[in-house]
Amino acid sequence: MSQSETQDANPPIPTPxxxxxxxxxLTDPAFLASPHAELKRIRELGPVHRDGAFGVYFVLGHGEFRQMAMAPEMGRDTRLWSNGWNTPENKQRDPVSFDLFSEFQRQMVNANPPDHRRMRDVYEKALRPAQMAQLQPMIxxxxxxxxxxxxxxxxxxxxTAFANHLPLRVSRNLFEISPDMDPQMAQWNAALVKIGDIMxxxxxxxxxxAALREYKAFLRDHLEARRGNPGEGLIALALAALDDGTMDEEExxxxxxxxxxxxxxxxxxxxxxxxxxxxxPAELARLRADPDLVKSAIEEVLRYEPSINFILRVAIKDYQLGDVLIPAGALAIGLVAAINRDPARFDEPEVFDIARQPNAQFIFGGGPHVCIGASLARLEAQVGLSAMLERFPRIELAGEPVWWADxxxxxxxxxxxxxxxx
Ligand code: HEM
Structure with missing residues (x-):
């Protein structure tokens, strides 16, 4: 993997x-397009595995991921990763990665207690479902x-005609950014999406x-421009937290x-x-016949074809996960597509059922870091797909879909x- 090529110091342990x-x-385009059969095969060998090359732990079981996501021993601060970008050897070997990850580091998603809670508290209430529901007319x-x-x-x-634009527009409205910035934000986002990628x-x-530095400079100017007139939205929360010292400028x-x-x-x-x-098609017809199913349909999409592959943790202390000891400093990766089809948690996991109840899918992670934007993401997906189905009674595939291969x-x-x- 790109961040680490140092020798694995941990002796192999007998995981299946x-x-x-x-x-x-994980970098094979065929796997990226359809990982399910391979992940099923590996999950059947065991819910937790250790990679011999880099000493990374992979979690494929639903119960095991849940346990790990909640565990205080397992944090998200990648500076503690003993094989990662923050070691002196890797800093010397790959200074660009070091600059990239250190300049991206200080934010809630990468923070352990107590910093994590301090930062998350600034925004958590403002992003709850009731607050997000008010955005529905805008979306x-x-x-x-x-x-x-x-x-x-x-x-x-x-x-390119719909999906790439909607979230960007919603986001810039939420953060009160001018529509003129859409092309620039799209370009920055395309560069930043690679952070955390293993290729x-x-x-x-x-x-x-470069995108990270430019984006942050833009956001600094955006905040300063609003200082006399912060309004009542998320920009006002950011400015207040900066001014009262809850967060420094970098955070x-x-x-x-x-x-x-x-x-x-x-x-x-x-x-x-x-x-x-x-x-x-039968599930599509079912949704068209009963549009109120859109909430559970989106949950099922998130379970069945999850839109991210990895959820990370770094062990703060040695941590026992089932039969496997994850040592302090090790990286552990939850493989969401495997977790979301674990038959130990889901009946008939290979069946796409838009009315599935209960549906404890894990696309938004869990524990203290559970996605703070989950309500917004759900609402946006529900509104976006409902709008498409309502506007177009007929939608057909017009060619082969192409999955991102890189x-x-x-x-x-x-x-x-x-x-x-x-
Ligand atoms: C479908 C869309 C989304 C997916 C799949 C997603 C997924 C995730 C995941 C897996 C995590 C880490 C959870 C963990 O480590 O246990 C996370 C955290 C986070 N997400 Fe999302 N997310 C989505 C949408 C959003 C949106 C719309 C926002 C902004 C409003 C957002 C902002 C964040 C932030 C700030 C964190 C860090 C939370 C923390 O560490 O306390 N996400 N997201």
Missing amino acids: GAGIDWWTM EAECRRLLDELPVDSPVDFM MSPDQKQEAL TLNNLLGLVTGNENTVTVLGNGLLTLLRH RTNQRGLQSLPVRLGR
């Missing part, structure tokens, strides 16, 4: 499936604008570092960046959702050709 070549598998209006532009009865790429080339690291900017770009994950939910429905963390479509009819 120890011969798996994880890094070849619907953005959907209408995008849908008005879609051609009828000729092929169109759903990703980052040297050029992509440079691009991500304020990194957390804002995390919130503004977090929405990019919703792009893939829209694409994965539409494709999965098109591939399950994104190992985010799992989604690069293009989804469809033909829309009224």
